[in-house]
Amino acid sequence: MEEMVENTKKMKNKTSYQPSNSWSMKFFPMATIVVFVSFFLGLGAAFLDFGIDKIRVWLFQWDKGRMIYFFLLPVIWMGLFFISSWLLNQFILAAIKQGKCRSPFAARILAFLSSLGFYLFLDLGHYMYFQDLHLLALLDHLFLRGTNLQNPYFYLAALIEFIILSYLLTYWAKDHALWPFCEDCLKWFEFRAYISFNREDREKLMDAFQKEDWKNLPDPLDNHEKEKAGYEIHISMCPSCRFKGPAQLILCEIDKDDFALDLCKTWLEKGDFEEWWNQFPSGKQGYK
Incomplete structure (x- = not known):
């Protein structure tokens, strides 16, 4: 199998599909809707984080609850992250397909703006609930016991999470736009x-x-x-x-x-x- 995959990397096809880098009139209205949807998804994810924090308060009332929470929290947060990524990808895919977007660049711009909108409103909602940033609550609950928003490493951690999300969405969006079109x-x-x-x-x-x-x-x-x-x-x-x-x-x-x-x-x-x-x-x- 590894030998076969290696051989495919050496192949040079004489012809390949080249997108026209165009789109229909529907694309921009649908792209705008997707960006606004990303705002609400971000706030929704922040609200779910608020519910998770309530579970933390309840579990911390008994001795073994703290250990259970420490094991469950990373799993729950990773699940929320990938579910949010999947939902955003589905909306982006719908905009690309229905808007007949054959431009990988335009598709990546849409994905980047959607991930930016999602993350900004995620942290906006998270700040309203917790007075800290989304990714930092995990560090706060496990180690810090009191988030200091003046610490530059906190913003670096938040930036890393945004980069991961935007990379996934832009990569998927480019693939959607590169699918052959008549x-x-x-x-x-x-x-x-x-x-x-x-x-x-x-x-x-x-x-x-x-x-x-x-x-x-x-x-x-x-x-x-x-x-x-x-x-x-x-x-x-x-x-x-x-x-x-x-x-x-x-x-x-x-x-x-x-x-x-x-x-x-x-x-x-x-x-x-x-x-x-x-x-x-x-x-x-x-x-x-």
Whole structure:
């Protein structure tokens, strides 16, 4: 597996999808809504922190409660952090998809502003409840017993938390905006077809993707043998153009739980893709 991943890093595809760096008129209104939603999510997270602090007060009334709280608090806080990140990512994804944003730069700006709004209002609510900063309450409860907002290390800790959140959101947003889009039909590509191969066909598949020598692909499995597949070529295309338009081919490794791990990808232009697809017998062409 490690050897295979290493080989994929060396691949140089001759063609790849290039976004148009444009968007529809819906994008800016939806992006504005997402930024405002981030404000309320931040305040909501601060309110949940307030509830957690009430639990702390209740647990500290008995001897073993303090130990239980020390173990539970980091887990709860990490859970809240990732749930908040996931929720923000879903709103950002909706704005990108519905606003047809094909600009990775604009998507990253939206993600950064959303993470900034979330964190500012998180700390605003947290300051109203506790008179300290969000991340610092953990240090306060575990070690400090009295937060000093004049300490510059407190602000450094808060900055680190914001950087982590903004990095995650901007990384996900860029990936959303880089998904192939049909400029003729104004629709996002969808995973619509696949070709399955045996696990023993690894070298031939890797060589075919590296050289884009599609005529030397190994013999694919029949559709009724899909459960035996070790590798699949997943095909994303415009839902309107279908096989008459361009397509993105993704070589995936299929594990025992039928989970697909993307290894490498390439791009076939209009006409080339239809010719590529028609080389396979109908009994070996899989459809989603």
